[in-house]
Amino acid sequence: MASGHEQALGALYDRWVTLVHSLVLRLVQDTNDAEEVVEEAFWQAWNQAGRYDEARGAVSTWLTTIARSRALDRVRARQRLREEPWSQLDPQQTEMTREVEAEGDPLQHAEASEQRAIVLAALGALPREQRQTLELAYYGGLSQSEIATATGQPLGTVKTRVRLGMEKLRERLGMLREETR
């Protein structure tokens, strides 16, 4: 019989798995790696739950930050160890090896979709270069200097785009959340 500890961890998993799994899959692009990274992210969050500090941000931010870090670690480890991602296999000839997963909670799925719509609307209001810079930082795990190198833009330009993009994003998110209340 699960103890209170395990039940709480199960509840944490149930509450956030949709968001965490979607993000991790987007970052690692591999369903098996995603499964392992999702498990490690929840395990880390569980072990560090005592360190969660409201003053540093919302729960979703804290969890997705952990998930994003573990996912980027896995991507970088794969690159370091020169592992080829499995991307060319003909899908019609591949058998799916993952067991059929349980259907997620439809309410949670709907909530995540609604939040996603809000965020996409906020991002859509940004100038293209600012949005692309934020995406490179968030999904690519790149530092500002690395973004400058990757895009050929001056470092000062990248820094300005990061600053203005984040300020606009914060502002738009605040407005959109007010509207949906």
Added chain:
Amino acid sequence: MTGPLAHEAARMLLAAEALDALGGEERGALLAHLASCPTCTRELAELRDAAGALAYTPATTPERSERVRSRLLARAAADARFRSTPPAAPASQPPRSTATAPSRARPLPWLLAAAVALMAAALGAYVVREHDHATATRQQLATLQESHATLQSDLAVREKELAALTGPDVQVVEMTAGGVRPPSGRMFWDQASNRWTFIGHRLPQPAPGRAYQLWLITPGKRPLPAGAFTPGTSGDAVVRAEFALPRDSLAAVAVSVEPSAGVKLPTGPIILQGKP
């Protein structure tokens, strides 16, 4: 960068820090400033939440893995059992009644914090508080834990790789070619986990626009494309994949030279092949 950051200069760095995109030197200077600036700390929390919103942009996947859920609970159970071994009791402790539940060594505030975390809504209201000077110490601890986690991550990848080569259900297919210093390869097929690992040596660089492609040949069926790759400058290549093939249904493994975009059926010369 020497000397402490001025407040305005620190404010300019917050957005990048929220995205985890600050370089090491600037980050160190900012963290030092944050240790004594509640205004910047508050603003950073708001920007972090805005950055956290980017986590919502990928398409939502509805599936949740029962396997992962069970494994997590099993790990927690094993952990709790390990931790609930009572420490050496000081003489002043009252005798434990046999009717009560076994005591847990984890302190109660930890459990409360976990419970609080569960109650919060997604993208909730920004709750802010004053910080004390423990912030800098916590951030240093966070950095150390990140390094630890990176090492764990690398270790996990290595362990997975080893298992696919050395497990009891691994079938090894030796692959050869003619010639004086021929390329060679092996395909490791871990039939327990359906993980395939191809390791090739002395593979020449393919011509521009061309790449090698792996094939799994099954009796009576078309060859299955198993991944396109180009070797490293040393001529070595490692390709990994996972998919299920019934045991005893592998007739051969082959590598051919194809257009780099990949093809559905082999068209080019076969440079390596082997039978199980």
